[in-house]
Amino acid sequence: MTQETHHDGERWQRRAQQVARGIRQRVLAHTVNNNGGYLSQACSAAEILAALYTKIMNLAPVDKPLVPPPFAGVPGPDNPNSFTGAIFHGPKASQRDRFILSPAQYALVVYAALIEVGRMDEQGLDHFNQDGSTVEMIGAEHSPGMEVMTGSLGQGLSQAAGIAMARKLRGETGRVWVFVSDGELQSGQNWEALQAMAHHRLDNMGIYVDVNKQQCDGPVCSVMNMEPLHERxxxxxxxxxxxxxxDLDALAAPAELEPDGRPLVVLADTDPCRGLPILQTRIPKLHYVRFVSGEERERYRQVLADFSAEA
Incomplete structure (x- = not known):
């Protein structure tokens, strides 16, 4: 490793760490200010998204942070004004990558990531969950950073595989990256998609799984145990x-390997309380934070104040 390469690595590490911290801080602030939010998802996924957006994905640049446009109607041949949230990833090109968010409840975390990397204007969060806004709590194809409607979980992987196959057939060199939550893998549609990906040798796909071991109804293993997930x-x-x-380096390393004919899956073992130990008092109810009292909300507000002071 040359000295220049070492310094480049250090700069990337610092940048990605800042993005990850910013993701947690923004989602915490949103949760406090709105009396609710998907906070544990930010804690577990911050480094994954930071690595994807600052190192792994080859996305086209944007001229400036974009203000999310209002909803222009559903896509279709009779609606020339419709758009998808892929506009936040820059113009599509054959050599550029694509990103698919499968668990749409992570939308707020992705919005925070887009702001931190300069792709979305921070004022865009003021439109969160408002009538006529594309900045939805449960993201859809028009929401910032999304380009397909992934349904009630478990559908993003299939759609990403279709995009990856089309890109292979067209000779496009860009890859398709998919963010998946571990609980989603309880859905059979994902396993059908995996079989198809392997059969068609879709090695232009990279799948990052947030293995935070939590879902809406409690620990993943108690809802439906999937271990040993690696072997499956x-x-x-x-x-x-x-x-x-x-670990940012560990997250980025598999993406740098030469494709070998198989779809890449990175199981990222994460902590849903990472960076915010106050969440540990809520275990096992971590899926969505809704404050039960003004006193509890003030405790989180103090954590936010401390968090901001350390920046």
């Missing part, structure tokens, strides 16, 4: 890596 995915033809989901 490998048996379906995936190229699987298990990494520390808060």
């Amino acid at each position: 995915l490998a048996s379906f033809g995936a190229r699987v890596f298990v990494v520390d989901g808060h």
Whole structure:
């Protein structure tokens, strides 16, 4: 490794760490100010999204942070004004990557990531969950950073596979990156998609799974145990890596490997309370934070004040 390469790595690490911290801080602030939010998802996924947006994905640049436009209607041949949230990833091109968010409840976390990397204007969060806004709590194809409607979980992987296959057939060199939550993998549609990906040798796909072991109804293992998940995915033809989901180098390393004919799956082992230990008092109810009293909200407001003071 040259000295220049070492310095480049250090600069990327610092930048990604800042983005991850910013994601947590923005989602915490939003949660406090709105008396609710998907906070544990920000804690577990911050480094994954920071690595994707600052290192892994080859996205086109945007001229300036975009203000989310209002809803222009559903896509269709009779609606020339419709658009998708992929506009926040810059103009599409054959050599550029695509990003699919499968668990749409992570939308707020993705919005925070887009702001931190300069793709979305921070004032865009003022439109969150407002009538006529595209900045939805449960993201849709028009929401910032999204380009397909992924339904009631478990559908994003199939759609991403279709996009990846089309890109292969067209000879496009850009890859398709998918963010998946571990609880989603309880849905059978994902396993059908994995079989198809392996059969069609879609090695232009990279799947990052937030293995935070939590879902709406409690711990993933108590709802439907999927372990050993690594071996299951490998048996379906995936190229699987298990990494520390808060280690930026470990997250980025699998994406730098030469494709070998298999879809890449990175199981990122994460902590849903990472960076905000106050969340540990809510275990096992971590899926959505809704304050039960003014006193509890003030405790989180103080955490936010401390968090901001350390920046």
